[in-house]
Amino acid sequence: MTTHPENTIPALQEAVRLGAQMIEFDIQLTKDGALVLMHDSTVDRTTDGKGKVADLTLAEIKALDAGGKLDKRFAGTRIPTFEEALAVFPKNVWLNCHLKGGADLGAATAKVIEKAGRKHQAFLAAMGPSAKAARAAVPGILICNMERQGGSLEYAKDTIAMKAQFIQLLGKGEVPVEAVKMLNEAGVHVNYYHDETPEGLRRQWQAGVDFPLVNDLGPAIPVAREFGIEPLK
Incomplete structure:
Protein backbone atom coordinates (compact mmCIF):
# COMPACT_ATOMS: atom_id res chain seq x y z
CA MET A 1 0.00 0.00 0.00
CA THR A 2 1.68 3.21 -1.17
CA THR A 3 -0.50 5.53 0.92
CA HIS A 4 0.60 4.06 4.25
CA PRO A 5 3.93 2.75 5.57
CA GLU A 6 4.22 -0.85 4.39
CA ASN A 7 3.99 -3.75 6.83
CA THR A 8 2.69 -1.55 9.65
CA ILE A 9 -0.51 -1.54 11.67
CA PRO A 10 -1.84 1.65 9.97
CA ALA A 11 -1.44 0.03 6.54
CA LEU A 12 -3.15 -3.18 7.65
CA GLN A 13 -6.01 -1.25 9.23
CA GLU A 14 -6.50 0.79 6.07
CA ALA A 15 -6.68 -2.38 3.97
CA VAL A 16 -9.33 -3.73 6.32
CA ARG A 17 -11.25 -0.43 6.18
CA LEU A 18 -11.28 -0.47 2.38
CA GLY A 19 -12.65 -4.00 2.32
CA ALA A 20 -9.71 -6.01 1.00
CA GLN A 21 -10.57 -9.68 0.59
CA MET A 22 -6.91 -10.65 0.94
CA ILE A 23 -4.10 -8.79 2.72
CA GLU A 24 -0.47 -9.60 1.99
CA PHE A 25 2.42 -8.86 4.35
CA ASP A 26 5.95 -10.11 4.97
CA ILE A 27 7.33 -11.97 7.99
CA GLN A 28 10.91 -12.40 9.22
CA LEU A 29 12.69 -13.65 12.32
CA THR A 30 14.68 -11.28 14.55
CA LYS A 31 18.00 -12.20 16.16
CA ASP A 32 16.16 -13.33 19.29
CA GLY A 33 13.51 -15.33 17.45
CA ALA A 34 10.57 -12.89 17.33
CA LEU A 35 8.33 -12.74 14.27
CA VAL A 36 8.12 -9.24 12.80
CA LEU A 37 6.67 -7.68 9.65
CA MET A 38 9.35 -6.47 7.23
CA HIS A 39 9.82 -6.88 3.48
CA ASP A 40 13.53 -6.20 3.01
CA SER A 41 16.33 -8.16 4.66
CA THR A 42 17.41 -4.85 6.25
CA VAL A 43 15.49 -2.08 7.98
CA ASP A 44 17.33 0.63 6.04
CA ARG A 45 14.74 1.51 3.39
CA THR A 46 11.61 1.85 5.50
CA THR A 47 12.86 2.97 8.93
CA ASP A 48 15.23 5.43 10.53
CA GLY A 49 17.58 2.59 11.46
CA LYS A 50 20.15 0.40 9.76
CA GLY A 51 21.02 -3.26 9.81
CA LYS A 52 19.70 -6.68 8.97
CA VAL A 53 16.52 -7.86 10.64
CA ALA A 54 18.27 -11.13 11.50
CA ASP A 55 21.01 -9.22 13.35
CA LEU A 56 18.66 -7.07 15.44
CA THR A 57 16.74 -8.00 18.59
CA LEU A 58 13.04 -7.32 18.93
CA ALA A 59 13.78 -4.50 21.37
CA GLU A 60 16.13 -2.86 18.87
CA ILE A 61 13.58 -3.16 16.07
CA LYS A 62 10.79 -1.81 18.27
CA ALA A 63 12.88 1.34 18.87
CA LEU A 64 12.80 2.23 15.16
CA ASP A 65 10.46 4.66 13.43
CA ALA A 66 8.79 2.80 10.55
CA GLY A 67 6.47 5.58 9.37
CA GLY A 68 8.22 8.94 9.26
CA LYS A 69 10.14 8.24 6.06
CA LEU A 70 6.91 7.93 4.09
CA ASP A 71 5.02 10.80 5.68
CA LYS A 72 5.57 12.79 8.88
CA ARG A 73 1.98 12.10 9.93
CA PHE A 74 3.04 8.47 10.44
CA ALA A 75 6.09 9.39 12.51
CA GLY A 76 6.47 7.12 15.51
CA THR A 77 4.85 4.12 13.83
CA ARG A 78 6.54 0.94 15.03
CA ILE A 79 7.32 -2.33 13.30
CA PRO A 80 4.67 -4.81 14.48
CA THR A 81 5.16 -8.38 15.56
CA PHE A 82 3.16 -11.00 13.71
CA GLU A 83 1.01 -11.47 16.80
CA GLU A 84 0.23 -7.74 16.91
CA ALA A 85 -0.70 -7.81 13.23
CA LEU A 86 -3.07 -10.75 13.68
CA ALA A 87 -4.88 -8.88 16.43
CA VAL A 88 -6.10 -6.15 14.04
CA PHE A 89 -7.55 -8.51 11.43
CA PRO A 90 -11.16 -9.64 11.31
CA LYS A 91 -11.62 -13.38 10.88
CA ASN A 92 -13.14 -13.29 7.40
CA VAL A 93 -10.27 -11.92 5.30
CA TRP A 94 -7.55 -14.03 3.67
CA LEU A 95 -4.14 -13.41 5.25
CA ASN A 96 -1.29 -13.83 2.77
CA CYS A 97 1.74 -14.38 5.01
CA HIS A 98 4.82 -14.07 2.80
CA LEU A 99 7.69 -15.81 4.57
CA LYS A 100 11.14 -14.24 4.16
CA GLY A 101 13.16 -17.07 5.62
CA GLY A 102 13.64 -20.82 5.87
CA ALA A 103 12.46 -23.78 7.90
CA ASP A 104 12.65 -22.12 11.35
CA LEU A 105 10.46 -19.26 10.15
CA GLY A 106 7.97 -21.62 8.56
CA ALA A 107 7.51 -23.68 11.70
CA ALA A 108 7.32 -20.68 14.03
CA THR A 109 4.77 -18.83 11.88
CA ALA A 110 2.55 -21.89 11.53
CA ALA A 137 4.82 -28.31 12.78
CA VAL A 138 1.11 -27.75 12.04
CA PRO A 139 -0.52 -30.38 9.83
CA GLY A 140 -3.23 -28.78 7.72
CA ILE A 141 -1.62 -25.34 7.57
CA LEU A 142 -2.55 -23.65 4.29
CA ILE A 143 0.28 -23.19 1.79
CA CYS A 144 0.82 -20.92 -1.23
CA ASN A 145 3.49 -22.48 -3.45
CA MET A 146 6.17 -19.86 -4.19
CA GLU A 147 8.77 -22.20 -5.70
CA ARG A 148 8.26 -20.71 -9.17
CA GLN A 149 6.35 -17.49 -9.64
CA GLY A 150 6.09 -17.55 -13.42
CA GLY A 151 3.13 -18.83 -15.37
CA SER A 152 4.35 -22.23 -16.58
CA LEU A 153 2.24 -25.35 -16.71
CA GLU A 154 4.99 -27.11 -14.73
CA TYR A 155 4.51 -24.64 -11.87
CA ALA A 156 0.76 -25.27 -11.91
CA LYS A 157 1.20 -29.05 -12.00
CA ASP A 158 3.72 -29.01 -9.14
CA THR A 159 1.39 -26.85 -7.04
CA ILE A 160 -1.50 -29.27 -7.58
CA ALA A 161 0.74 -32.27 -6.85
CA MET A 162 1.95 -30.85 -3.52
CA LYS A 163 -1.67 -30.15 -2.54
CA ALA A 164 -1.02 -26.45 -1.97
CA GLN A 165 -4.17 -24.40 -1.57
CA PHE A 166 -2.78 -21.28 -3.29
CA ILE A 167 -0.37 -20.32 -6.05
CA GLN A 168 1.14 -16.89 -6.73
CA LEU A 169 1.74 -16.18 -10.40
CA LEU A 170 4.22 -13.47 -11.26
CA GLY A 171 3.87 -11.51 -14.48
CA LYS A 172 3.83 -8.15 -16.20
CA GLY A 173 0.29 -8.36 -17.54
CA GLU A 174 0.26 -11.60 -19.50
CA VAL A 175 -1.93 -14.20 -17.82
CA PRO A 176 -1.20 -17.91 -18.49
CA VAL A 177 -4.77 -18.87 -19.32
CA GLU A 178 -4.14 -22.61 -19.72
CA ALA A 179 -2.33 -22.85 -16.38
CA VAL A 180 -5.03 -20.83 -14.61
CA LYS A 181 -7.74 -23.08 -16.06
CA MET A 182 -5.92 -26.16 -14.76
CA LEU A 183 -5.56 -24.59 -11.32
CA ASN A 184 -9.22 -23.53 -11.23
CA GLU A 185 -10.29 -27.08 -12.04
CA ALA A 186 -8.07 -28.44 -9.25
CA GLY A 187 -9.51 -26.01 -6.70
CA VAL A 188 -6.27 -24.05 -6.21
CA HIS A 189 -6.75 -20.35 -5.44
CA VAL A 190 -4.83 -18.22 -7.94
CA ASN A 191 -3.06 -15.02 -6.88
CA TYR A 192 -1.42 -12.82 -9.51
CA TYR A 193 1.26 -10.17 -9.13
CA HIS A 194 1.50 -7.62 -10.69
CA ASP A 195 -0.71 -5.56 -12.99
CA GLU A 196 -3.18 -3.22 -11.33
CA THR A 197 -4.19 -1.19 -14.38
CA PRO A 198 -7.94 -1.42 -15.05
CA GLU A 199 -7.23 -3.35 -18.24
CA GLY A 200 -4.86 -5.70 -16.41
CA LEU A 201 -7.34 -6.36 -13.62
CA ARG A 202 -10.08 -7.15 -16.14
CA ARG A 203 -7.75 -9.50 -18.00
CA GLN A 204 -6.91 -11.35 -14.78
CA TRP A 205 -10.49 -11.83 -13.63
CA GLN A 206 -11.62 -12.83 -17.12
CA ALA A 207 -8.88 -15.48 -17.18
CA GLY A 208 -9.95 -16.95 -13.84
CA VAL A 209 -7.48 -15.35 -11.43
CA ASP A 210 -9.03 -15.25 -7.96
CA PHE A 211 -6.94 -12.52 -6.35
CA PRO A 212 -5.05 -9.84 -8.29
CA LEU A 213 -2.55 -8.34 -5.81
CA VAL A 214 -2.53 -4.55 -5.86
CA ASN A 215 -0.63 -1.87 -3.96
CA ASP A 216 -3.51 0.61 -4.07
CA LEU A 217 -6.88 -0.95 -3.36
CA GLY A 218 -9.08 2.12 -3.84
CA PRO A 219 -8.75 2.41 -7.65
CA ALA A 220 -9.28 -1.34 -8.05
CA ILE A 221 -12.67 -1.40 -6.32
CA PRO A 222 -14.74 0.00 -9.26
CA VAL A 223 -13.19 -2.58 -11.60
CA ALA A 224 -13.88 -5.38 -9.11
CA ARG A 225 -17.52 -4.32 -9.00
CA GLU A 226 -17.76 -4.90 -12.76
CA PHE A 227 -17.25 -8.58 -11.91
CA GLY A 228 -19.66 -8.59 -8.97
CA ILE A 229 -16.88 -8.42 -6.40
CA GLU A 230 -17.75 -6.13 -3.50
CA PRO A 231 -15.48 -4.87 -0.70
CA LEU A 232 -15.48 -7.23 2.25
CA LYS A 233 -17.57 -6.22 5.24
Whole structure:
Protein backbone atom coordinates (compact mmCIF):
# COMPACT_ATOMS: atom_id res chain seq x y z
CA MET A 1 0.00 0.00 0.00
CA THR A 2 1.68 3.21 -1.17
CA THR A 3 -0.50 5.53 0.92
CA HIS A 4 0.60 4.06 4.25
CA PRO A 5 3.93 2.75 5.57
CA GLU A 6 4.22 -0.85 4.39
CA ASN A 7 3.99 -3.75 6.83
CA THR A 8 2.69 -1.55 9.65
CA ILE A 9 -0.51 -1.54 11.67
CA PRO A 10 -1.84 1.65 9.97
CA ALA A 11 -1.44 0.03 6.54
CA LEU A 12 -3.15 -3.18 7.65
CA GLN A 13 -6.01 -1.25 9.23
CA GLU A 14 -6.50 0.79 6.07
CA ALA A 15 -6.68 -2.38 3.97
CA VAL A 16 -9.33 -3.73 6.32
CA ARG A 17 -11.25 -0.43 6.18
CA LEU A 18 -11.28 -0.47 2.38
CA GLY A 19 -12.65 -4.00 2.32
CA ALA A 20 -9.71 -6.01 1.00
CA GLN A 21 -10.57 -9.68 0.59
CA MET A 22 -6.91 -10.65 0.94
CA ILE A 23 -4.10 -8.79 2.72
CA GLU A 24 -0.47 -9.60 1.99
CA PHE A 25 2.42 -8.86 4.35
CA ASP A 26 5.95 -10.11 4.97
CA ILE A 27 7.33 -11.97 7.99
CA GLN A 28 10.91 -12.40 9.22
CA LEU A 29 12.69 -13.65 12.32
CA THR A 30 14.68 -11.28 14.55
CA LYS A 31 18.00 -12.20 16.16
CA ASP A 32 16.16 -13.33 19.29
CA GLY A 33 13.51 -15.33 17.45
CA ALA A 34 10.57 -12.89 17.33
CA LEU A 35 8.33 -12.74 14.27
CA VAL A 36 8.12 -9.24 12.80
CA LEU A 37 6.67 -7.68 9.65
CA MET A 38 9.35 -6.47 7.23
CA HIS A 39 9.82 -6.88 3.48
CA ASP A 40 13.53 -6.20 3.01
CA SER A 41 16.33 -8.16 4.66
CA THR A 42 17.41 -4.85 6.25
CA VAL A 43 15.49 -2.08 7.98
CA ASP A 44 17.33 0.63 6.04
CA ARG A 45 14.74 1.51 3.39
CA THR A 46 11.61 1.85 5.50
CA THR A 47 12.86 2.97 8.93
CA ASP A 48 15.23 5.43 10.53
CA GLY A 49 17.58 2.59 11.46
CA LYS A 50 20.15 0.40 9.76
CA GLY A 51 21.02 -3.26 9.81
CA LYS A 52 19.70 -6.68 8.97
CA VAL A 53 16.52 -7.86 10.64
CA ALA A 54 18.27 -11.13 11.50
CA ASP A 55 21.01 -9.22 13.35
CA LEU A 56 18.66 -7.07 15.44
CA THR A 57 16.74 -8.00 18.59
CA LEU A 58 13.04 -7.32 18.93
CA ALA A 59 13.78 -4.50 21.37
CA GLU A 60 16.13 -2.86 18.87
CA ILE A 61 13.58 -3.16 16.07
CA LYS A 62 10.79 -1.81 18.27
CA ALA A 63 12.88 1.34 18.87
CA LEU A 64 12.80 2.23 15.16
CA ASP A 65 10.46 4.66 13.43
CA ALA A 66 8.79 2.80 10.55
CA GLY A 67 6.47 5.58 9.37
CA GLY A 68 8.22 8.94 9.26
CA LYS A 69 10.14 8.24 6.06
CA LEU A 70 6.91 7.93 4.09
CA ASP A 71 5.02 10.80 5.68
CA LYS A 72 5.57 12.79 8.88
CA ARG A 73 1.98 12.10 9.93
CA PHE A 74 3.04 8.47 10.44
CA ALA A 75 6.09 9.39 12.51
CA GLY A 76 6.47 7.12 15.51
CA THR A 77 4.85 4.12 13.83
CA ARG A 78 6.54 0.94 15.03
CA ILE A 79 7.32 -2.33 13.30
CA PRO A 80 4.67 -4.81 14.48
CA THR A 81 5.16 -8.38 15.56
CA PHE A 82 3.16 -11.00 13.71
CA GLU A 83 1.01 -11.47 16.80
CA GLU A 84 0.23 -7.74 16.91
CA ALA A 85 -0.70 -7.81 13.23
CA LEU A 86 -3.07 -10.75 13.68
CA ALA A 87 -4.88 -8.88 16.43
CA VAL A 88 -6.10 -6.15 14.04
CA PHE A 89 -7.55 -8.51 11.43
CA PRO A 90 -11.16 -9.64 11.31
CA LYS A 91 -11.62 -13.38 10.88
CA ASN A 92 -13.14 -13.29 7.40
CA VAL A 93 -10.27 -11.92 5.30
CA TRP A 94 -7.55 -14.03 3.67
CA LEU A 95 -4.14 -13.41 5.25
CA ASN A 96 -1.29 -13.83 2.77
CA CYS A 97 1.74 -14.38 5.01
CA HIS A 98 4.82 -14.07 2.80
CA LEU A 99 7.69 -15.81 4.57
CA LYS A 100 11.14 -14.24 4.16
CA GLY A 101 13.16 -17.07 5.62
CA GLY A 102 13.64 -20.82 5.87
CA ALA A 103 12.46 -23.78 7.90
CA ASP A 104 12.65 -22.12 11.35
CA LEU A 105 10.46 -19.26 10.15
CA GLY A 106 7.97 -21.62 8.56
CA ALA A 107 7.51 -23.68 11.70
CA ALA A 108 7.32 -20.68 14.03
CA THR A 109 4.77 -18.83 11.88
CA ALA A 110 2.55 -21.89 11.53
CA LYS A 111 2.50 -22.37 15.31
CA VAL A 112 1.44 -18.76 15.91
CA ILE A 113 -1.36 -19.10 13.37
CA GLU A 114 -2.63 -22.25 15.05
CA LYS A 115 -2.44 -20.74 18.54
CA ALA A 116 -4.33 -17.65 17.36
CA GLY A 117 -7.12 -19.72 15.83
CA ARG A 118 -6.45 -18.39 12.32
CA LYS A 119 -5.80 -21.61 10.38
CA HIS A 120 -9.01 -21.12 8.38
CA GLN A 121 -7.87 -17.80 6.88
CA ALA A 122 -4.08 -17.51 7.02
CA PHE A 123 -1.81 -19.16 4.48
CA LEU A 124 1.95 -19.21 4.13
CA ALA A 125 3.43 -17.98 0.85
CA ALA A 126 6.56 -20.03 1.13
CA MET A 127 9.42 -21.77 -0.61
CA GLY A 128 9.95 -25.52 -0.23
CA PRO A 129 11.93 -25.76 3.04
CA SER A 130 9.74 -23.32 4.97
CA ALA A 131 6.53 -24.88 3.62
CA LYS A 132 7.70 -28.38 4.56
CA ALA A 133 8.65 -27.29 8.08
CA ALA A 134 5.34 -25.47 8.53
CA ARG A 135 3.38 -28.56 7.53
CA ALA A 136 5.44 -30.71 9.89
CA ALA A 137 4.82 -28.31 12.78
CA VAL A 138 1.11 -27.75 12.04
CA PRO A 139 -0.52 -30.38 9.83
CA GLY A 140 -3.23 -28.78 7.72
CA ILE A 141 -1.62 -25.34 7.57
CA LEU A 142 -2.55 -23.65 4.29
CA ILE A 143 0.28 -23.19 1.79
CA CYS A 144 0.82 -20.92 -1.23
CA ASN A 145 3.49 -22.48 -3.45
CA MET A 146 6.17 -19.86 -4.19
CA GLU A 147 8.77 -22.20 -5.70
CA ARG A 148 8.26 -20.71 -9.17
CA GLN A 149 6.35 -17.49 -9.64
CA GLY A 150 6.09 -17.55 -13.42
CA GLY A 151 3.13 -18.83 -15.37
CA SER A 152 4.35 -22.23 -16.58
CA LEU A 153 2.24 -25.35 -16.71
CA GLU A 154 4.99 -27.11 -14.73
CA TYR A 155 4.51 -24.64 -11.87
CA ALA A 156 0.76 -25.27 -11.91
CA LYS A 157 1.20 -29.05 -12.00
CA ASP A 158 3.72 -29.01 -9.14
CA THR A 159 1.39 -26.85 -7.04
CA ILE A 160 -1.50 -29.27 -7.58
CA ALA A 161 0.74 -32.27 -6.85
CA MET A 162 1.95 -30.85 -3.52
CA LYS A 163 -1.67 -30.15 -2.54
CA ALA A 164 -1.02 -26.45 -1.97
CA GLN A 165 -4.17 -24.40 -1.57
CA PHE A 166 -2.78 -21.28 -3.29
CA ILE A 167 -0.37 -20.32 -6.05
CA GLN A 168 1.14 -16.89 -6.73
CA LEU A 169 1.74 -16.18 -10.40
CA LEU A 170 4.22 -13.47 -11.26
CA GLY A 171 3.87 -11.51 -14.48
CA LYS A 172 3.83 -8.15 -16.20
CA GLY A 173 0.29 -8.36 -17.54
CA GLU A 174 0.26 -11.60 -19.50
CA VAL A 175 -1.93 -14.20 -17.82
CA PRO A 176 -1.20 -17.91 -18.49
CA VAL A 177 -4.77 -18.87 -19.32
CA GLU A 178 -4.14 -22.61 -19.72
CA ALA A 179 -2.33 -22.85 -16.38
CA VAL A 180 -5.03 -20.83 -14.61
CA LYS A 181 -7.74 -23.08 -16.06
CA MET A 182 -5.92 -26.16 -14.76
CA LEU A 183 -5.56 -24.59 -11.32
CA ASN A 184 -9.22 -23.53 -11.23
CA GLU A 185 -10.29 -27.08 -12.04
CA ALA A 186 -8.07 -28.44 -9.25
CA GLY A 187 -9.51 -26.01 -6.70
CA VAL A 188 -6.27 -24.05 -6.21
CA HIS A 189 -6.75 -20.35 -5.44
CA VAL A 190 -4.83 -18.22 -7.94
CA ASN A 191 -3.06 -15.02 -6.88
CA TYR A 192 -1.42 -12.82 -9.51
CA TYR A 193 1.26 -10.17 -9.13
CA HIS A 194 1.50 -7.62 -10.69
CA ASP A 195 -0.71 -5.56 -12.99
CA GLU A 196 -3.18 -3.22 -11.33
CA THR A 197 -4.19 -1.19 -14.38
CA PRO A 198 -7.94 -1.42 -15.05
CA GLU A 199 -7.23 -3.35 -18.24
CA GLY A 200 -4.86 -5.70 -16.41
CA LEU A 201 -7.34 -6.36 -13.62
CA ARG A 202 -10.08 -7.15 -16.14
CA ARG A 203 -7.75 -9.50 -18.00
CA GLN A 204 -6.91 -11.35 -14.78
CA TRP A 205 -10.49 -11.83 -13.63
CA GLN A 206 -11.62 -12.83 -17.12
CA ALA A 207 -8.88 -15.48 -17.18
CA GLY A 208 -9.95 -16.95 -13.84
CA VAL A 209 -7.48 -15.35 -11.43
CA ASP A 210 -9.03 -15.25 -7.96
CA PHE A 211 -6.94 -12.52 -6.35
CA PRO A 212 -5.05 -9.84 -8.29
CA LEU A 213 -2.55 -8.34 -5.81
CA VAL A 214 -2.53 -4.55 -5.86
CA ASN A 215 -0.63 -1.87 -3.96
CA ASP A 216 -3.51 0.61 -4.07
CA LEU A 217 -6.88 -0.95 -3.36
CA GLY A 218 -9.08 2.12 -3.84
CA PRO A 219 -8.75 2.41 -7.65
CA ALA A 220 -9.28 -1.34 -8.05
CA ILE A 221 -12.67 -1.40 -6.32
CA PRO A 222 -14.74 0.00 -9.26
CA VAL A 223 -13.19 -2.58 -11.60
CA ALA A 224 -13.88 -5.38 -9.11
CA ARG A 225 -17.52 -4.32 -9.00
CA GLU A 226 -17.76 -4.90 -12.76
CA PHE A 227 -17.25 -8.58 -11.91
CA GLY A 228 -19.66 -8.59 -8.97
CA ILE A 229 -16.88 -8.42 -6.40
CA GLU A 230 -17.75 -6.13 -3.50
CA PRO A 231 -15.48 -4.87 -0.70
CA LEU A 232 -15.48 -7.23 2.25
CA LYS A 233 -17.57 -6.22 5.24
